Amino acid sequence: MxxxxxxxxxxxxxxxxxxxxxxxxxxxxxxxxxxxxxxxxxxxxxxxxxxxxxxxxxxxxxxxxxxxxxxxxxxxxxxxxxxxxxxxxxxxxxxxxxxxxxxxxxxxxxxxxxxxxxxxxxxxxxxxxxxxxxxxxxxxxxxxxxxxxxxxxxxxxxxxxxxxxxxxxKSYYSDAVKVIFAQKYSRSADGGVGFAKAAGNYGAQFYPTTLAQKRGYQQIIWTDANTHEYLEEAGTMNIFFRVGDKLITAPNNDRILDGVTRKSIIQLASDMGIACEVRRVSVQEIKDAAKNGELKEIFGAGTAAVVSPISAFEHDGQEYKMAMEDDSYAKIFKSRLLGIQHNEQDDTHGWRHEVV
Amino acid sequence: MxxxxxxxxxxxxxxxxxxxxxxxxxxxxxxxxxxxxxxxxxxxxxxxxxxxxxxxxxxxxxxxxxxxxxxxxxxxxxxxxxxxxxxxxxxxxxxxxxxxxxxxxxxxxxxxxxxxxxxxxxxxxxxxxxxxxxxxxxxxxxxxxxxxxxxxxxxxxxxxxxxxxxxxxKSYYSDAVKVIFAQKYSRSADGGVGFAKAAGNYGAQFYPTTLAQKRGYQQIIWTDANTHEYLEEAGTMNIFFRVGDKLITAPNNDRILDGVTRKSIIQLASDMGIACEVRRVSVQEIKDAAKNGELKEIFGAGTAAVVSPISAFEHDGQEYKMAMEDDSYAKIFKSRLLGIQHNEQDDTHGWRHEVV
The missing domain is CATH 3.30.470.10 (Aminotransferase class 4, branched-chain amino acid transferase, N-terminal domain)
Incomplete structure (x- = not known):
């Protein structure tokens, strides 16, 4: 050496x-x-x-x-x-x-x-x-x-x-994933360490995720520990819902990781004129939107997976399938993010940092 | 070798x-x-x-x-x-x-x-x-x-x-400790890993405990993350309250560690004819009992500290001091437990395990 x-x-x-x-x-x-x-x-x-x-x-x-x-x-x-x-x-x-x-x-x-x-x-x-x-x-x-x-x-x-x-x-999760909305287990507490990338937050998810996988679902979308009525994040990804042409994602708080891909997508949505609401998202409204046909997409956003489309979710024993459209927001954001990251598209926000 | x-x-x-x-x-x-x-x-x-x-x-x-x-x-x-x-x-x-x-x-x-x-x-x-x-x-x-x-x-x-x-x-915490009842930070969520001795449960307490220590309190008594109205455990100890001649301690649930010293004290209390209620303990009832003189003791129970008397607690900016009596339950239980552990007293429940 x-x-x-x-x-x-x-x-x-x-x-x-x-x-x-x-x-x-x-x-x-x-x-x-x-x-x-x-x-x-x-x-x-x-x-x-x-x-x-x-x-x-x-x-x-x-x-x-x-x-x-x-x-x-x-x-x-x-x-x-x-x-x-x-x-x-x-x-x-x-x-x-x-x-x-x-x-x-x-x-x-x-x-x-x-x-x-x-x-x-x-x-x-x-x-x-x-x-x-x-x-x-x-x-x-x-x-x-x-x-x-x-x-x-x-x-x-x-x-x-x-x-x-x-x-x-290589790109992580090439296929769409199926998820369960958490109803029993929780990822983090108010006043806890959920917003931090603390090691213990991850190991604590392994067992419930293993249970979900045995039932054919790759990941869990965590809900608030108090009521399990609000959708929060997926543990290794933040989550976006497209209802009609509008995006919705949960706000940051002390339970949810402040994801870099998440905040980049919120900015890109604004650039593209896509409405994006950052607010609490209830399980009920997503189920209702799925039933009445307004729920177009769910996708995860994170560094490892970039943007990961979700093909179905389960709640209360019922599975809700998503149509996987070719012109999905998930594909648009993924393409735009990868384009910026690989220096193939304009970096209008100065996000690229060249290593020299 | x-x-x-x-x-x-x-x-x-x-x-x-x-x-x-x-x-x-x-x-x-x-x-x-x-x-x-x-x-x-x-x-x-x-x-x-x-x-x-x-x-x-x-x-x-x-x-x-x-x-x-x-x-x-x-x-x-x-x-x-x-x-x-x-x-x-x-x-x-x-x-x-x-x-x-x-x-x-x-x-x-x-x-x-x-x-x-x-x-x-x-x-x-x-x-x-x-x-x-x-x-x-x-x-x-x-x-x-x-x-x-x-x-x-x-x-x-x-x-x-x-x-x-x-x-x-040697014995851990020889002096009585002062504690804060948690109002902002939390130790664990419903559906989380608080009942387990998972490593991450402990590191997550260090920062809030450091803040408490800067204010002169050695430990935090954690409350439920949802409301902060119920007293749960101290992170390295379970907690008992003596109100009048009665003991009260929180029930086990998925947030609270099932402590061996805790369950031994519950049994010893029964042996000695001391009433012990295992139920939710509200912050308000303990403050009320402190104000009207009915709160006689608070003590922690755990393997490291055995029984650790608490001399004061703080809540909403107010400190409540405890009289430290010579004939305290804390001293009685500590003496009985150490007596059994060191083979100096009768082991009526078969708790000692001789290494031969």
Missing amino acids: SKTTSNSIHITKATQSKIDTVNFDDLQFGRVFTDHMFVCDFEDGQWQRPEIKPYGPMTIDPSARVFHYGQAVFEGMKAYKDNDGRVFLFRPDENFQRINKSSARMAIPEFPESYFFEGLETLLKLDSAWIKPGIGNSLYLRPFVIATEPAISASPAVTYRFMIICSPA | SKTTSNSIHITKATQSKIDTVNFDDLQFGRVFTDHMFVCDFEDGQWQRPEIKPYGPMTIDPSARVFHYGQAVFEGMKAYKDNDGRVFLFRPDENFQRINKSSARMAIPEFPESYFFEGLETLLKLDSAWIKPGIGNSLYLRPFVIATEPAISASPAVTYRFMIICSPA
Whole structure:
């Protein structure tokens, strides 16, 4: 391994790339990682000098607080390459702000902006060959922070590790998914951590989602825990409903993640003159709209899946099927988002961030 | 290190004990660990052969699912030694059943009973010197399970690690604590994972607890997330209220942990002829009882703290102080529980489990 120093980051390059061992036509989401990873430890009350080094296992004490108390947050972002080989991130400032908002709620120290961006950019330059051009290809980036202090008292840790790992991705969920509207289980409470990308929010959904999958539904649309009468989000995606020509999506609150794809779609809808109401959405109104033919589409929006059309929902034991139109809003937004992300369409809002 | 095999567990003994480096008179909770740890991996659809080996750091992939999705559960138990050197656990069957209940909710495979008990007993025999006799001394045992599969898709892992680590303990919280009744933040939702010892339940409390501590209150008594009108639990302890000569504690539900100390106190109260009502407890009735002098005590109950008297609570900006009586129920229950645990009092319910 050769050691070099780029600005403040200490870099140890991999002696040999693994890229030739990877079949980019047959990628499962999040299973293959690039040659390098970014690591920065919080010790003695401050973030220490960041490092980039070969991707690989790390050593950690069994008493590290992340294992016992779930003091951990993450982000999901993607890098895209255009046909000229230029590399872009999409609204990375949003992810930076959100990981620190998540960290604050989980009593984790905030991460410096310069380290975040310098880390991402240096890593992307080193592993640029892993980003394949073409719509549908991307490099999924996973910044995350874990509490590493080796002591099992139930209080905030004094040491942490911030990391970025990268995994090449093809588009996630190519087929339409069927969902269940939650009636028994819940994702988050008022006054809880649902708005944060806190690790524990995700593991808590696995069991109810497994139950749904056994019944033929891939995901759950979570409802408010108090009444199960209002539709909130899908756990890894925010949710949009098209009733007539109008879009409706739930407002952000302390239970719902402030999704970057969600807020981009709200802006794009405004650009295109599509009415979009951000307000509480009741299960009853969506069932009524399905019955009277006004419900045209439901789709999920998130970094991993971009826009994911939903072909049916179940509630109270009844399944409601959606017509999947060729001119759907889901297709329009997906095409527009991918066009901007891959530098094939005008970026009127300055969302692309070129990595140079 | 010498290698031996005890029944099904593969044992690698530490070459030298660290015990002489430890000051048992000055122990901070959960910072010092014994010479050995128990490790059992779930792979290929089953729990593999368990191991006991020297306590130390382990190697894990940065993409291990526990770091990203908080798929992790734990237990807290204690081992006690009497003056004849006999070692006891307290109701370990309750912890065994609960860790599997927690695991089921977090989509983690259940752990075999024989591995759990054989693991605990073998570990305790090896590290028996770390259990000091005398009321107040114990060895805190931390069984836990983490998702180890190196893949960041948001679904249940296919590989896990079950571990037991052990930390010598003096009594936790010797002083009475002051608490705040939660009015903004929440611990768990109906239909969520509050009843499970899921890692993420604990990290989510750190930030609100830090805010409370800045105002001079050590802990929060969580209320129901919907209305904040009913008192539930303290996050690391269940809560009892003494109004007149009567005890009141909240019923178990999907938000509240089914505490072993809690259920033992309910039984002991029955044994002693103390009325104990298990029902919803409203903030208003406790404030009213405090105002009219009927509120005699509030105390927490949990494995780490045993019984922890509360000297004051705050609600709506007002502090209510409790008289701390010498003949408090808190002292009576603590003394009775410690007496049973340390084999100094009759174990009428068969709660002691001797390690032989």
